[in-house]
Amino acid sequence: MTTEKSLIDSALRGWKSNVESADKLFVGLSPEQLEHEVAPGKNRLIYLWGHLAAVNDALLPLLGIGERLHPELDGMFISNPDKSVPLTVSEQSLKAAWQEINRKLYEGFSKFSASDWTKRHTAVSEKDFEREPHRNRFTVLLGRTAHLAYHVGQATLARPKA
Amino acid sequence: MTTEKSLIDSALRGWKSNVESADKLFVGLSPEQLEHEVAPGKNRLIYLWGHLAAVNDALLPLLGIGERLHPELDGMFISNPDKSVPLTVSEQSLKAAWQEINRKLYEGFSKFSASDWTKRHTAVSEKDFEREPHRNRFTVLLGRTAHLAYHVGQATLARPKA
Numbered sequence: 001m002t003t004e005k006s007l008i009d010s011a012l013r014g015w016k017s018n019v020e021s022a023d024k025l026f027v028g029l030s031p032e033q034l035e036h037e038v039a040p041g042k043n044r045l046i047y048l049w050g051h052l053a054a055v056n057d058a059l060l061p062l063l064g065i066g067e068r069l070h071p072e073l074d075g076m077f078i079s080n081p082d083k084s085v086p087l088t089v090s091e092q093s094l095k096a097a098w099q100e101i102n103r104k105l106y107e108g109f110s111k112f113s114a115s116d117w118t119k120r121h122t123a124v125s126e127k128d129f130e131r132e133p134h135r136n137r138f139t140v141l142l143g144r145t146a147h148l149a150y151h152v153g154q155a156t157l158a159r160p161k162a
Numbered sequence: 163m164t165t166e167k168s169l170i171d172s173a174l175r176g177w178k179s180n181v182e183s184a185d186k187l188f189v190g191l192s193p194e195q196l197e198h199e200v201a202p203g204k205n206r207l208i209y210l211w212g213h214l215a216a217v218n219d220a221l222l223p224l225l226g227i228g229e230r231l232h233p234e235l236d237g238m239f240i241s242n243p244d245k246s247v248p249l250t251v252s253e254q255s256l257k258a259a260w261q262e263i264n265r266k267l268y269e270g271f272s273k274f275s276a277s278d279w280t281k282r283h284t285a286v287s288e289k290d291f292e293r294e295p296h297r298n299r300f301t302v303l304l305g306r307t308a309h310l311a312y313h314v315g316q317a318t319l320a321r322p323k324a
Contacts, residue, residue, distance in 0.1 A: 006280040007169040010301040018308060039201035039319045118168040139172040146180060146311035153312035157201045
C-alpha cells in the first residue's frame, strides 16, 4: 500500500469506528430510552442522534458526493435547540435515515483518490482555497469524525444499564 | 504541498484543535470547579483532565518519541476509576504536566515524515504489523484525537456558565 493510501485508510477506519460506536449506542433503544437527557437539562439522546444524522447528511453536498438525502432533519436537529420544536420523526424513520446517509457517504468516500481528498470542499471558493489549502475534504472528514466522537462521549453518559 | 503532506497537515490541525478545546475547558478552572461531575455520579472534570494528560503522555513511547514524562498519572487517572484513589496532584501541577506533555508530543509529531507516520507503533510486533499494516502511528494519532473529542464532549456538559 502506498503512503497516501495508508493515510486515507487510517482515516476511513476512524470514521467507520465512530459511526459504529454511535450505532451501538442509539440503534435498538426504545422511544422512552431515547428521551433520556445526557445530563440534567442537556440534550436528549434522540436529539444527539438526529443531530449526527443531519450533520452527516450535510457532508454529501459539502464533499461533492451528492444531494442531501434528509434536509428535513435540519429544522429539528441543527437550527433549533433540543425541546424547542416538536419532532416529527419516529425512531424507526430516524434509524432508516441514519443508515441510508452513512451508507451513501461511505460509498462516496470509497471512490475518492488520495488527491481527491486534498481538493477543496464545496463551501470554500477557489480563491480562498489558494490561500487556505487545508480547507479540503480530508480536513472535513477528520473534523466530522471528531464531531461524532464528541457526541458519542456525551451519549454514553445516558446509556441504559445492560 | 504534496498530497501526503497535505493529509498529515489536516491530521495535525485536528489534533491541535482538540487539544486547544481541552485547554479552553480545563485550564483556569478553580479546584472547586474541577470537582464538578459531568453528569450525576459520573467522572469529575479533574479526572477527565488527568485521564487525557495520562493517555497523551503514553503516546510518547507508543509513537517512539521518547520516554514517559508523567507515568505517575496512570494510577490516579487510567488504571483506577474516579473517586477510588486519592489524587496527589494539584490543579497547578496537572496544568504544568498537561502543557509539558502536549508540547513534547507536538515537537515529536512535527519531525515525522509521511512515511514515518505509516510505520508501526511500538505496541505491535513486526510480524503482526505485516498482517495488519493499519496498526501504525497515523491510526494512533487519529484514534487519540477522537479520544480527546469524546471526553471534551463530556466535559463541556459541566462547563461553568460564563
